[in-house]
Amino acid sequence: MTSEFINKVRNQEIDIAEHTEKALEKVKRIDSEYHYMNTISEDLAREGAKHVKAIGEGVLAGTAVSIKDCICVKGVESTAGSKILEGYRPVFDATVVQRIKKEGGIIIGKTAQDEFGFGSFSVNVGIGKETPLNPLDKERVCGGSSGGSAGLVRKADFPHISLAESTGGSIVAPASFCGVVGLCPTYGRVSRHGLIDYANSLDKIGPIAKTTMQAALMLEIIAGHDPDESTSLKRPVDPYTDHVGRDIKGMKLGVIRRAFGEGTDDEVTRKVKDAISRLEDAGAEAHEVSLPMASEYAVPCYYLIAMCETSTNLAKLCGMRYGRHESLEGGFNEYFSKVRELNFGKEAKRRIILGTFARMAGCRDAYYIKALKVRSRIIQEYKKTLKQMDVLVSPTMPFTAPRFRDVEKLTPLQNYMSDILTAGPNVAGLPHISIPCGKAGGMPAGLMAIGDHLQESKLIQLGSALE
Amino acid sequence: MAGEKFTSDVVIGLEIHAEMATQSKLFCGCSTHGTDEPNTRTCEVCLGMPGSKPVLNRKAVDFALKLCLALNCRIAPQLVFSRKSYFYPDMAKNYQISQYEIPLGKKGSLKLKSGKEVGITRVHIEEDPAALVHPSGMERSTYVLVDYNRSGDPLCEIVTDPELESPSEARDFMKQLITVLNYLSIFDINRCIIKADCNVSIKESGYVRAEIKNVTGFKEIERALKYEVERQKKEVHEGNSLKQETRAWDPDLGITRPMRTKEVEEEYGYILDPDLTVIDITDEMVSAVEQDMPELAESKIEKYVKEYNLKKEDAEILSQEKLLADLFEKVAEEIDPVLAAKWLRRELVRVLNYSKKKLAEIELDERHLIDLLKLVEEKKITETTGQNLIEKLLQEPFDVKEYVENQGLAAVSDKGELEKFCKEAVEENPKAVEDLKQGNENSLNFLVGQVMRKTKGKAVPKEVNEILRKLVG
Numbered sequence: 001m002t003s004e005f006i007n008k009v010r011n012q013e014i015d016i017a018e019h020t021e022k023a024l025e026k027v028k029r030i031d032s033e034y035h036y037m038n039t040i041s042e043d044l045a046r047e048g049a050k051h052v053k054a055i056g057e058g059v060l061a062g063t064a065v066s067i068k069d070c071i072c073v074k075g076v077e078s079t080a081g082s083k084i085l086e087g088y089r090p091v092f093d094a095t096v097v098q099r100i101k102k103e104g105g106i107i108i109g110k111t112a113q114d115e116f117g118f119g120s121f122s123v124n125v126g127i128g129k130e131t132p133l134n135p136l137d138k139e140r141v142c143g144g145s146s147g148g149s150a151g152l153v154r155k156a157d158f159p160h161i162s163l164a165e166s167t168g169g170s171i172v173a174p175a176s177f178c179g180v181v182g183l184c185p186t187y188g189r190v191s192r193h194g195l196i197d198y199a200n201s202l203d204k205i206g207p208i209a210k211t212t213m214q215a216a217l218m219l220e221i222i223a224g225h226d227p228d229e230s231t232s233l234k235r236p237v238d239p240y241t242d243h244v245g246r247d248i249k250g251m252k253l254g255v256i257r258r259a260f261g262e263g264t265d266d267e268v269t270r271k272v273k274d275a276i277s278r279l280e281d282a283g284a285e286a287h288e289v290s291l292p293m294a295s296e297y298a299v300p301c302y303y304l305i306a307m308c309e310t311s312t313n314l315a316k317l318c319g320m321r322y323g324r325h326e327s328l329e330g331g332f333n334e335y336f337s338k339v340r341e342l343n344f345g346k347e348a349k350r351r352i353i354l355g356t357f358a359r360m361a362g363c364r365d366a367y368y369i370k371a372l373k374v375r376s377r378i379i380q381e382y383k384k385t386l387k388q389m390d391v392l393v394s395p396t397m398p399f400t401a402p403r404f405r406d407v408e409k410l411t412p413l414q415n416y417m418s419d420i421l422t423a424g425p426n427v428a429g430l431p432h433i434s435i436p437c438g439k440a441g442g443m444p445a446g447l448m449a450i451g452d453h454l455q456e457s458k459l460i461q462l463g464s465a466l467e
Numbered sequence: 468m469a470g471e472k473f474t475s476d477v478v479i480g481l482e483i484h485a486e487m488a489t490q491s492k493l494f495c496g497c498s499t500h501g502t503d504e505p506n507t508r509t510c511e512v513c514l515g516m517p518g519s520k521p522v523l524n525r526k527a528v529d530f531a532l533k534l535c536l537a538l539n540c541r542i543a544p545q546l547v548f549s550r551k552s553y554f555y556p557d558m559a560k561n562y563q564i565s566q567y568e569i570p571l572g573k574k575g576s577l578k579l580k581s582g583k584e585v586g587i588t589r590v591h592i593e594e595d596p597a598a599l600v601h602p603s604g605m606e607r608s609t610y611v612l613v614d615y616n617r618s619g620d621p622l623c624e625i626v627t628d629p630e631l632e633s634p635s636e637a638r639d640f641m642k643q644l645i646t647v648l649n650y651l652s653i654f655d656i657n658r659c660i661i662k663a664d665c666n667v668s669i670k671e672s673g674y675v676r677a678e679i680k681n682v683t684g685f686k687e688i689e690r691a692l693k694y695e696v697e698r699q700k701k702e703v704h705e706g707n708s709l710k711q712e713t714r715a716w717d718p719d720l721g722i723t724r725p726m727r728t729k730e731v732e733e734e735y736g737y738i739l740d741p742d743l744t745v746i747d748i749t750d751e752m753v754s755a756v757e758q759d760m761p762e763l764a765e766s767k768i769e770k771y772v773k774e775y776n777l778k779k780e781d782a783e784i785l786s787q788e789k790l791l792a793d794l795f796e797k798v799a800e801e802i803d804p805v806l807a808a809k810w811l812r813r814e815l816v817r818v819l820n821y822s823k824k825k826l827a828e829i830e831l832d833e834r835h836l837i838d839l840l841k842l843v844e845e846k847k848i849t850e851t852t853g854q855n856l857i858e859k860l861l862q863e864p865f866d867v868k869e870y871v872e873n874q875g876l877a878a879v880s881d882k883g884e885l886e887k888f889c890k891e892a893v894e895e896n897p898k899a900v901e902d903l904k905q906g907n908e909n910s911l912n913f914l915v916g917q918v919m920r921k922t923k924g925k926a927v928p929k930e931v932n933e934i935l936r937k938l939v940g
Contacts, residue, residue: 072518080517090518092511196517201741229520230743308738312550315561316515320613328610332556359552359736368738 002063002214005159009052009062009104016062020049020106023064023158027108030155034138035130036148038069040109041076048106058104059221064160065105068146069113071163071205072194073097080196081113081145082126084343085323094194095229096163096205096222103221108160111148115345116310117167117198120418121407122147122174124347131404135178136443140401143174149208150174150182161218162208167198168302169422171206172434176396176446179436181463182208183215186453187429188233190219191226197313199306200231202426212435212463216240219456235454243457244464249283251462253449254389257288258295259421264398267440272395275437275447275466282465289389293381294424297374302423303416304358304371311355314348350412379428386430386452391462394421396434396446425450433459435466473629473674477696479637480629480666481688484622485648486595486659487530492619493594494521494564499621500658505600505614513619515559520742523548527621530653531571531592532748532756534623537647537763538587540572542753546746548592551735556611557596559618565593567737571748577627577647578765579639580783586628595620623653629666634692637665641685646764650789657827663688669699675709679723682716691716695723767792775804781812790826791816797833802840810840814857822861829861836860838867847871849878851924878925882934885918885926889934892917903939911935 008014024042031037045064052062067073070080072090074097079085093101100107115126122132122144132147134140135154142151146164151174153162164171166184175182184206192203207218220240226232255276260269276286319325319339326339344352358367385392398421407415425432430453434446447466451459492499495512502508511519528546535542549567575587597618601608625644631637645661648654654661662683668674677699682691695714702709714723762770764786771782785808786792798807815836819826839860843853848871856867856876871877892914893900902910911932918931 078518085517088517090511090516092518094518193520194518197742199741228522230522231741309741312552312562312736312738315552315554316517316559318554318561320556321514321559322516333554336554356552356736359738360734361736364737372739 002159002161002217006059006061006063010056012053012056014062016053016106017046017049019062019158020045020064023156023160024108026156026158027064027152030152033133034135034151034155035132036112036152036155037066038079038081038110038112038129038148039077041073041107044073044076045106045108048101048104052104052106055104058102059217060100060161061104062159063105064108064156064158065100066108066111066149066152066160066162067097068149068162068164069110070117070165070196070198071096072196073107073110076107076110078110078196079126079323080117081115081129082317082344082348083128083324084126084317084319084339085196086343087324088322090194092194095191095226097194099221100163105161105221111146111152111162111164113148113170114145115348116196116314117145117165117170118345118347118351119144120169120173120415121402123404123407124345126345127343134401134443137401139403139405140443141177141404141407143177143397143401145170145174146182146208147174150178150180153180153208153210154178161214163205163218163222164208165195165198165203165205166426167202167204167306168426169419171204171208172396172422172432172446172448173419175208175434176436176448177401177444179439179444179446180208180210181212181215181436182206182434183212183219183456183459183463184426184432185219185223185456186233186431188231189237189431189454189456190222191224191229191232193226193229193232197310199309200313201309202302202306202429204426204429212433212460212467213241213244215433215463216244216460233454238454238457240457240460243460246461246464247283248279248461248465251279251284251458252388252390253279253284253286254289254385254392255286256295256392256394257290259394259398263420264395265400265440268395268397268399268445271438271440271445272393272447275435276393279462279465284462284465287389289385289392291381291385291392291424293374293378294428295420298378298423298427299416299420301371301374301378302419302427304367305375305427307351307355308359308368308371309355311352311359314344314352317344319343375427378424382424382428382430382450383452390451390458391455392450394448396448397421400440400443400445421448429453431456431459433463435463437466473668473670475632476670477632477634478629478668478674479631479634479692481625481627481631481637481640482664482666483625483627483641483644483661484663485625485644485654485661487527487621487623487653488655488659489524489526489530489621491524493524493527493592493621494619497619503616505612506616508616509618513559514615521564521740523743523746524621527592528571528746529756529759530621530651531590531623532753533651533653533760534625534648535572535575535590536753536757536760537651538572538575538577538590538625540575540587540590542748543569543571543573544748545569546571546748548740548743549737550740551593551737553733553735555596556613557599557618559597559615563594563596564740564743565624566591577640577643579636579643581639583636585630585640588626588628589624590626591624593622593624594618595622634689634696637692638685638689641688645685646787650761650763652761652789657825665692665695667692667695667699669696669703671703672699672709676711677709677723678713679716680713680726687716687718690718690721691723694721698723761789764792771804771808775799775808777805777808781808784812784816788826794826794831794833794836798837798840801837802844806844807840810843810853810857814854815861818858818861824861830864831861832864835864835867842867842871846927847877849925849927851919852876852878876925878927885922885930886934888918888921888926889931889938891921893935893938900939
């Protein structure tokens with residue numbers, strides 16, 4: 001239990017400097033086998049441990065925290081998993097990192113991910129990076145895009161929480177595949193200041209942890225208004241940890257019908273239904289709901305908006321101010337093209353091309369503008385359903401972690417369709433959580449619960465009830 | 468053909484970029500001015516570093532709202548920013564945060580000196596790119612340096628309807644616009660840059676449009692347009708057909724040269740900027756800005772002519788600069804406005820022009836100026852003394868009344884004393900007196916000059932004149 005550990009650190013019963021050295025050794029060992037880390041920040045971790053030892057304070061005192069590579073840590077290479085950002089050491093800490101440091105969290109490094117978050121399996125890593133392996137079966141994927149975070153949370157046997165990020169399901173998908181808890185907050189609840197953008201109107205930072213309690217603890221620290229980020233919400237933060245273990249009697253669960261039908265693995269369906277039964281036994285009421293707009297259009301809507309935004313975000317990466325440089329030859333057009341051609345991975349190039357196309361005059365109204373309109377409709381549909389239900393439940397992913405060789409066979413479109421269950425809440429900016437609910441065919445299955453905007457507490461309540 | 472709706476010989480439309488004089492940049496806290504050491508007024512936001520996020524400077528919005536109101540624009544209900552994407556080395560992010568679908572203001576107008584109203588298509592806010600520095604000139608440099616000090620400075624873009632009919636009208640439009648910007652105190656002529664992209668076409672070609680990029684200063688705009696109109700006429704005259712294109716203005720050679728042919732509209736792939744929230748422009752916001760609006764030049768001119776009986780020309784000159792107009796109004800509270808106008812317009816402006824200074828740059832206590840003009844008004848000093856004192860006053864402040872007293876500069880108004888000097892002059896210059904008697908008026912001027920010398924310029928020439936005539940008979 002983390003809180004016991006934190007108390008011991010505060011009381012100096014644990015020598016945090018020594019403990020951190022051991023943790024770093026373990027991370028290195030795990031990483032050499034499973035490739036969860038893009039950078040291990042040993043110096044920063046030691047510095048943090050020294051500081052915690054000296055002051056013995058903080059809600060996280062001494063807890064190791066790994067940070068997804070796309071979140072800026074001052075002075076530590078932050079590449080969002082891409083070769084093009086090799087050598088980029090931010091001159092500032094992301095707001096979430098500042099808050100974690102302030103509460104005595106010890107930052108141990110940057111976790112592996114699909115390049116810029118472009119994937120659901122963490123197989124689209126940047127050029128020269130290694131692919132993270134599933135902690136339960138090395139033949140299988142970790143899930144993405146926050147694969148390194150979920151894998152390390154599962155493997156680490158010392159107190160540790162990871163900070164992940166989701167644009168279309170990148171927190172809950174890997175959490176589900178690795179059998180851990182992933183909590184993606186409401187859009188705007190956690191400041192994005194310091195997050196290397198994938199798609200700004202969709203990006204959310206949130207925790208991956210072993211338990212709901214730990215995820216709630218981390219969210220409590222990182223949530224809240226930030227004047228340095230315009231889309232950050234001003235509403236006060238709920239005391240999330242108070243909701244752990246609270247009775248769920250009378251909680252209304254909207255069971256998303258379509259999520260259990262065609263396309264979802266039978267055994268996954270069974271495990272999630274079992275979990276719903278357990279929640280009913282604990283006093284929750286289950287009702288079937290259907291979300292035709294979200295089921296049908298969330299995936300295309302998500303990909304259009306995300307690609308349009310990302311194709312502008314990635315424009316700045318051209319070998320001029322930071323990251324990879326190439327030899328200077330020709331005009332700026334040739335130079336920019338060369339840097340981008342040599343250092344972006346294949347999926348990044350695909351999304352830049354698709355996104356640029358979808359916002360060009362002539363296509364813009366039919367794709368980009370239409371996707372924005374569809375997004376409003378999807379939000380309306382969720383809000384209406386969530387007036388009657390406390391949370392919506394479904395499997396997190398329609399299947400368990402696939403084998404690498406099976407993922408290789410997927411077409412880009414099949415790849416994108418694996419987000420069918422997670423795209424909806426992400427497009428609508430709704431908080432969602434993935435809770436492990438047993439194994440299907442030997443691999444973890446996850447139950448996803450979606451709440452209304454800013455109703456993270458209900459998800460925490462439900463998550464802890466399932467545990 | 469695009470030009471079917473036009474009838475005039477020349478059609479000109481301007482896209483003007485004016486830098487707004489806020490303290491900090493549009494989306495970060497970096498200063499807009501101060502040290503010119505390259506790349507020192509920068510941070511992760513204006514350098515476009517991954518992870519950085521823009522935060523809107525609300526002051527810039529107020530400034531732009533002021534301009535929209537002054538130009539009689541319809542104000543948008545919401546403030547929406549878009550990303551304008553294109554790759555260029557002066558772009559920190561390779562997109563510019565600008566406004567696209569919904570500009571802050573549209574359908575406005577600005578009156579020219581001639582009274583003609585020119586339509587304003589739109590007014591919007593955007594960020595300035597960085598500055599490109601060509602170490603050995605644009606043509607010869609083999610590389611270019613980038614200075615991000617300017618990156619992220621707040622700009623206002625003002626687009627006119629294609630209603631200007633000559634280069635001189637375009638020049639006057641710029642002049643009137645600068646006057647408005649100056650009045651609103653949202654533009655600092657000493658440090659802020661104003662430039663225009665000029666669209667111009669002529670009837671003979673069927674209005675095939677050329678766009679001259681980035682012309683700085685209103686005189687240059689007129690020059691560039693004049694050249695371009697002549698060039699287009701010559702091409703048509705020689706039987707060449709014009710093509711729609713973008714051209715660059717070379718102020719050293721005084722010519723425009725082709726940059727690229729514009730076959731289609733540029734492709735900027737606009738999307739909404741998802742890092743910035745949409746802000747409602749409430750009635751409260753607008754009325755707060757309205758309350759802060761100064762009286763503009765146009766209404767001052769009217770007031771000066773009607774209430775102060777000034778000539779229109781004087782009224783126009785005095786109201787061209789807010790500082791001068793404010794000074795004039797203060798002076799006119801205590802001095803006859805016509806006299807005040809004459810002295811400010813002629814003497815003050817003359818001395819300023821001569822010393823190549825702006826009113827804002829000098830330390831002038833309006834009390835001293837009022838004292839001085841009062842002495843003139845009451846004929847306690849002569850006009851010549853007044854002129855000398857103004858020159859001195861614009862160099863350094865001093866107590867005029869005290870100075871006049873201490874230096875004995877008061878006009879000789881004692882008739883007896885003045886007569887004494889005149890008699891002396893008549894006695895000392897018998898030849899001139901004789902000539903005057905013969906009707907040579909130049910001799911009178913000579914004699915007046917002698918008296919003025921004796922009084923060290925403290926006599927009123929008109930009075931001396933009268934006395935001398937009497938004496939000579």
